[in-house]
Amino acid sequence: MSLFLGSMRQHIPGHKELTEKSEVLHLMPKQNVYIPLVHGRSTDKDFNVLVSEGDAVKVGTKLAETKAGLYVPIYSSVSGTYKGTEKRMHSSMRPQVHMVIEADGKQESIQAFEPQDYTKLSRQECVDFVQQAGIIGLGGAGFPTYVKYGKPNGVDVVLINAVECEPFITADYRNVMDDPQDLVTGCLIMKKMAEVDQVYICIKESHPDLIEQVKKACANAQGVDVRPVPDVYPMGWERVLVREVLHKEYGNLPAEAGAIVDNATTAIAMAQAFTRGQAITQKTVTISGNGIKKPSNVSVPVGMPVNEIIEACGGYSCDSVRVIAGGPMMGKTLIKDEFVIDRAMNAITVLKHVEDDAIECLRCGRCSDHCPAGLQPVRISMAVKANDVDEMIKRGASSCIECGLCTYVCPSHINVTENVRKAKRVIALKKK
Numbered sequence: 001m002s003l004f005l006g007s008m009r010q011h012i013p014g015h016k017e018l019t020e021k022s023e024v025l026h027l028m029p030k031q032n033v034y035i036p037l038v039h040g041r042s043t044d045k046d047f048n049v050l051v052s053e054g055d056a057v058k059v060g061t062k063l064a065e066t067k068a069g070l071y072v073p074i075y076s077s078v079s080g081t082y083k084g085t086e087k088r089m090h091s092s093m094r095p096q097v098h099m100v101i102e103a104d105g106k107q108e109s110i111q112a113f114e115p116q117d118y119t120k121l122s123r124q125e126c127v128d129f130v131q132q133a134g135i136i137g138l139g140g141a142g143f144p145t146y147v148k149y150g151k152p153n154g155v156d157v158v159l160i161n162a163v164e165c166e167p168f169i170t171a172d173y174r175n176v177m178d179d180p181q182d183l184v185t186g187c188l189i190m191k192k193m194a195e196v197d198q199v200y201i202c203i204k205e206s207h208p209d210l211i212e213q214v215k216k217a218c219a220n221a222q223g224v225d226v227r228p229v230p231d232v233y234p235m236g237w238e239r240v241l242v243r244e245v246l247h248k249e250y251g252n253l254p255a256e257a258g259a260i261v262d263n264a265t266t267a268i269a270m271a272q273a274f275t276r277g278q279a280i281t282q283k284t285v286t287i288s289g290n291g292i293k294k295p296s297n298v299s300v301p302v303g304m305p306v307n308e309i310i311e312a313c314g315g316y317s318c319d320s321v322r323v324i325a326g327g328p329m330m331g332k333t334l335i336k337d338e339f340v341i342d343r344a345m346n347a348i349t350v351l352k353h354v355e356d357d358a359i360e361c362l363r364c365g366r367c368s369d370h371c372p373a374g375l376q377p378v379r380i381s382m383a384v385k386a387n388d389v390d391e392m393i394k395r396g397a398s399s400c401i402e403c404g405l406c407t408y409v410c411p412s413h414i415n416v417t418e419n420v421r422k423a424k425r426v427i428a429l430k431k432k
């Protein structure tokens with residue numbers, strides 16, 4: 001039974017109250033930022049570095065850009081001196097090359113590019129601008145946004161995802177609450193690029209204050225409206241959002257259902273690029289969980305070391321914690337906190353370590369009942385134990401979105417999601 005087709009609609013305690021109403025802390029690195037020279041599958045070898053060791057840089061200086069394939073520029077997030085590259089652990093759990101910049105603390109900035117009046121540009125010129133500005137999906141995926149608007153044939157609506165369904169994370173809430181006008185401007189730009197008449201900003205019904213704030217901001221924006229959605233998990237997954245709002249299913253991409261789905265903070269970043277010539281150099285990140293002393297939203301330059309942010313948030317609340325890049329359901333647990341804030345990152349969750357108390361599978365079927373992708377995680381787990389790759393493929397393990405629900409609902413406390421992740425890795429290896 002699929003989560004949103006049956007009675008198993010799952011509300012998960014959000015713990016949002018830990019951070020959503022408090023002031024955003026503005027932090028700077030003690031000395032260096034380490035900007036990852038990586039994007040998606042592109043690693044350092046795929047980038048042209050545009051600065052030399054010892055060069056002075058400002059906030060907005062272009063540091064590097066991809067040589068071929070998807071165009072991704074990287075801009076400096078601080079003013080200071082470029083010190084070369086260094087290999088460090090990345091939030092993807094792999095060592096990656098980072099560009100090291102010694103910050104001078106002055107945060108002198110340049111316009112990363114000339115601002116543009118989107119109302120005077122053609123649709124294609126807007127898309128080209130978004131490409132050059134390096135706007136990427138800020139809901140966690142980091143996919144270059146211009147690609148979605150390349151050929152909008154058959155698209156008749158843009159859905160702005162302001163759902164933020166994972167527990168603890170309130171960075172989008174804060175960004176939208178603090179900057180609703182840029183959100184609406186971003187929506188109007190997306191509306192133009194997608195050549196549609198309607199943009200829906202999707203916000204959880206449980207956030208009436210945010211709904212109110214955004215409704216006010218889009219009062220004069222024709223074709224931009226708020227669409228409240230239920231507070232169930234994973235409402236922020238674009239397939240579920242399309243199903244909920246448009247009552248449509250699709251195979252691979254939302255465009256097949258006539259929709260482009262973009263994150264709310266991405267829309268804000270887009271407005272800032274057009275109106276101020278501002279690149280994505282600063283991030284609002286939620287630092288929360290029961291393992292941190294002072295849960296907070298922080299605003300930090302891209303490349304800020306996570307251990308320095310943890311320290312500024314009062315440190316860990318106990319000796320043994322789990323540091324997760326992202327939220328507790330879909331994030332990745334890292335062994336150490338020695339990684340940095342990347343451009344697409346919106347949360348660090350710190351949880352008290354709990355001893356593994358898993359017992360045998362009860363064959364209760366709850367994991368299958370709740371899987372929003374319609375999978376049978378217990379069957380995939382069994383295939384993983386038996387190392388039966390054909391069965392993993394047959395059971396569709398690759399369609400898992402790693403939402404974490406199967407682990408969350410398992411009464412035996414089995415980390416079912418991790419087993420399905422293993423199956424995905426095994427299948428990917430086999431396909432290589």
Ligand code: SF4
Nearest residue numbers: 371400401403404406
């Ligand atoms: S983690 Fe994967 S298998 Fe588990 S419930 Fe989510 S989509 Fe289904």
Ligand code: SF4
Nearest residue numbers: 361362364365367410
């Ligand atoms: S929810 Fe847990 S106990 Fe129930 S079938 Fe799935 S893995 Fe087994």
